[in-house]
Amino acid sequence: MAEYGTAIVMGIAAGLVARIVILRNDYRHYPGYPHGYITHLFLGFIAAALGSVAVPALLEKEFTAVTFLALAAQQFREVRNMERNSLAQLEKIELVPRGLDFVEGIARVFEARNYLVMGAALVVSSLTLFGNWFYGLLGGLMGILLSIYFMRGETLGELVDVVPVKPHFEGALLKIGDIVIMNVGLKEARKKILQDGLGAVLKPKNDNVRAIIHDIGQRQAILNTVAILIGTKREEGELEWSPLARKNIDTGEIAVFIVPNEKDEECFLEAIRKVPVLESAKRFPLKTAVGRSAAD
Amino acid sequence: MDIEQKGKILAIVVLAGARNKVKPGGAPIFIAENEEEQEKIALNLSRTLKAMAHDLENGVYILMKH
Incomplete structure (x- = not known):
């Protein structure tokens, strides 16, 4: 397993960096609190780890490892629920409410960000595995830029x-x-x-x-x-x-x-x-x- | 438990002259001698009931929860 070490570490690092970059602390101020950061960074770490071990697992002919991805999807749907519930609770006493559409939108974004992190980790770990660490680094940068692009969204x-x-x-x-x-x-x-x-x-x-x-x-x-x-x-x-x-x-x-x-x-x-x-x-x-x- | 009052007329403030323009129907009716008093009653009721004062422009104010 040792030869996969670099690939997995590179993948996890790229995923984490991507998560930090898209964890924007913007005017919506959410999550603007240390606890919010920790929750999302840790979930980002899990996503990155899952993404980066996927290819090494397949190379080892551990095909059941794919089921872990399904588990991850389940987990991140839970993230969406968590965001939706906590924002909907606060919504009741908001003087100018966000509106349920906005809450749903924020929740969906938090789920999608984890998939992006997983994707970035997957790409970087396979590039490192089949190429070398330099390709991995390059791919990581590309992945992060792509994540930012996809998460940009339109404004009115x-x-x-x-x-x-x-x-x-x-x-x-x-x-x-x-x-x-x-x-x-x-x-x-x-x-x-x-x-x-x-x-x-x-x-x-x-x-x-x-x-x-x-x-x-x-x-x-x-x-x-x-x-x-x-x-x-x-x-x-x-x-x-x-x-x-x-x-x-x-x-x-x-x-x-x-x-x-x-x-x-x-x-x-x-x-x-x-x-x-x-x-x-x-x-x-x-x-x-x-x-x-x-x-x- | 909170009782939901949204969309209901909580009180009516009429000028003495416009008294006949409202018939009793659930909400208390306050009668004001002049426009100044009407304005004052409406403001006080609005802030105590946390309701909004609407002017029907015929001497009748209604206080509604939104």
């Missing part, structure tokens, strides 16, 4: 035009452009909203995008992201300051309204552009003949 800014529009009132109705946001009864609240509130209209670039921002989960993800990035005055029991996203039913445009901590319009627009496009919101009506002919 690539799909919609974000246009700033000042909120205004018609009687008690708060409107952005001609889209009704909500009915605000208290006159003091109306004054404050006019003074501190920000609004924007998202114009979809095509009908696929229109279907994406039609999705309630995607809209909730926009509100959650924007509220985290530029802050919100939303307080328990004070619904006047709730960030909201409503659709113009005729054009499919979405109006986003928020009362931020700092009234900075450019940051607000940039925050909307940074929102990740959720996998579960993706729809492609234009890929079908019916969708295409309905679009014009």
Whole structure:
């Protein structure tokens, strides 16, 4: 077994590095805690170990080793459940919830990252085994770059035009452009909203995008992201300051309204552009003949 | 246990003049002498009930949980 040593070590190292690289501590702040890191790094280590011993095991004619991969898949589905459950628990007391689509998306990403790590470890260990450690190193770098590429994901800014529009009132109705946001009864609240509130209209670039921002989960993800990035005055029991996203039913445009901590319009627009496009919101009506002919 | 009150009218605040525009139907009705008092009652109820005040623009405010 000794001749496999280098291959396995290289594989595990490459997998671990890949996991660290894609363990992004981004604005979603998840997992932003030491315990979250440890859990995910350790699971990444298991994934890397499984990936890197697969080929040596097959060379030793230990064909049953393949069943371990099935076990791994089971294990990582569990990771997804774990993420989903803990985020869904927190969701109940969130003032601006992530929305179930966003939670599901995050959970799915955590599962997929482990498979990427396993794949990188597998490639690196076989390259080292059949070539030498230098090929392994090269393959490892390629694998890590590929992982980053696959985990990048789209952002909303690539799909919609974000246009700033000042909120205004018609009687008690708060409107952005001609889209009704909500009915605000208290006159003091109306004054404050006019003074501190920000609004924007998202114009979809095509009908696929229109279907994406039609999705309630995607809209909730926009509100959650924007509220985290530029802050919100939303307080328990004070619904006047709730960030909201409503659709113009005729054009499919979405109006986003928020009362931020700092009234900075450019940051607000940039925050909307940074929102990740959720996998579960993706729809492609234009890929079908019916969708295409309905679009014009 | 929390009792779910979402989507319900918790209270109604009417101007004395608009009293006939609401009929009793489950939610307590508060009668205000003038718009200033109406605004004040609505604010107090809104913050104590953790509900949102909506203006029906006919002298009637409703407080709703969302």
